[in-house]
Amino acid sequence: MTDGADAAPLPADEPGADLQSLPGGPRAALEAVLMVIDEPATDVELATALGLPVAAVRTLLEELQRDYDGGGSPDGTPRGFELRSIAGGWRIFSRSDFADIVSGFILEGQTARLTQAALETLAVIAYRQPVSRARVSAIRGVNVDSVVRTLVQRGLIEDAGTDPETGGLLYRTTSYFLERLGIGNVSELPKLAPHLPGLENLADIDDSDI
């Protein structure tokens, strides 16, 4: 994307060029992005994606913020979510007034123990890190998306950059994981080689089918 998007007229194939023609226009486009991003996005990032000047995006962000806080409703009723800017990044959160209800919902059905599926996925990540979800999925033979999310949420694994080849996110274990397992370092994990003859060529096998 171009940096000069805010100055020059946009070429037809730029995002933003036809934003006006989409239902809801640039404002809805901004909402779409804000609704699904996990990490807070800066106004510059948002402006780049939308192909709009940063100042315009900032205005839209403030408008949305007011809208969610009640400005969008005839009687000033706020929405159940709010748009907040934290450390320079924007993200939508549940409104703090409802924290009790939200935490009740989250704690419902939460267990303090990891499921067998989560443990196995964690084991694969521990021994293959840094590793992509697709790879773990191939090794485990099932989709691991939600389990990986749980492990991240539990602080046992974390983002370790992207795979230069596939562009997929890589995961590695955290120091909290080491702490729980009672070791100081990943190299202290028991060696697997004796149980796993031919582990070396496993890589070729799993990857071929993804």
Place this chain on the structure above:
Amino acid sequence: MTDGADAAPLPADEPGADLQSLPGGPRAALEAVLMVIDEPATDVELATALGLPVAAVRTLLEELQRDYDGGGSPDGTPRGFELRSIAGGWRIFSRSDFADIVSGFILEGQTARLTQAALETLAVIAYRQPVSRARVSAIRGVNVDSVVRTLVQRGLIEDAGTDPETGGLLYRTTSYFLERLGIGNVSELPKLAPHLPGLENLADIDDSDI
């Protein structure tokens, strides 16, 4: 949480007790919960969290849906996101008009497209489930082992026990499959019959003989 929340006066520490007094009321509370879920939530789960009758929650959900689709705006402008009920649960999605813009932000979850062979195998499994690989092979006329493995890894199909007669593994589609297809359950798949023109009685034949 209690089932009788809708009838009896609520004790002070119950969720829902003072929902009315919170800014935005039950509607905003529902929105707040929808903001934190990471997989589709059923209306029963949402009703439990809010301490409201299921019917009331369902009405609120439909109201929100209409609101996001443009009903909430004086000029009918839709929001950048939508609320949908799929795979048996409710969840917020970015509106598809903005896919190009949103995709720039979402690195994960971008699944490679299925090959023609994978799509056809998936179609056969969806309509004949639970079904063995051998049966799918017979219909497709080719060996489907590796395609089935890929579909399992992608989380679109799963193991459904063994065939009591042949002992072969059976497969069925997953709720993730429904989610990806945007439908609530398998019965919403398009009917096969119209694609079998002039052979209304074919169903018996193909089921028993192939």
Place this chain on the structure above:
Amino acid sequence: MTDAGPAAEAPAEPQAEGRPGFEVRLDNFTGPFDLLLGLISKHEMDITEVALARVTDEFISYTRRLRESGQDWALDEASEFLVIAATLLDLKAARLLPTGEVEDDEDIALLEARDLLFARLLQYKAFKQIAALMGRRLEEEAARYPRQVSLEPQFAALLPELIWRTSLADFAKLAAKALEPKAPKPTEVGLAHLHAPAVSVKEQAAIIAERLQDGGPLSFGALTADAADTTVVVARFLALLEMFRDAVIAFDQASPLGDLTVRWTGPERDWSTERLSEEYDDVPVPAAVPGDGPEPAEAGEEGAG
């Protein structure tokens, strides 16, 4: 969709990606392969009028062109083509048989086999169409991204402290188990290829040798006149090739496309099938040669019984 019928629909269907797909050029038909199938299945075109050999030749050069242009989906289309072509071939064989009047159980069986082939073909086409619909749907849905953000810090802090009871050794065991190369999961023992008893090429060679040594030159027709089914004919044909390679027989053909006569040129008595190559030892000839034809045989049995 229903009223349009397969023929009308076919042109839009072939490749979801909008690739042109395979076109057939025959004397009596030019157009997409799927349209040809549609016409045949709607009985608007007689399968006996379709030169399958030419369709096949065209398909081969089509896939060659694809491969040369670096398109990797040729294999997919090729395997599909094989299925359909094999079915069409069976269908054509069934069609070429007289159907004017139904005289005995065998005729009925043939008719039923033919209907089954149609059914199979149409079912195949139906799933192809459904798959295309599904593909479009998946693509449309992929344009919507679900909100699945990580837990807000204030809520994450509320999660109960994780109970961890897995020892280091158990954890390693779990990893070893998860990383172990998986043995392929059990699937059914395929029975489809067992419909006909296996026919040994060597046994058939012994029979041929005996007849030729005893009765002088015989035509291929005569050598296979008593064959119970196609499998035996094929096995005898393969046996002849083997014996020719071993230089114990010779072929004579008076005119092009005339009768093929086989005569014994080998030693009088001490030739044995043991001298034939090992190639066919453990490879009994499968029941149906042109691909996957167990269904007609199955149907035949049912019809007769």
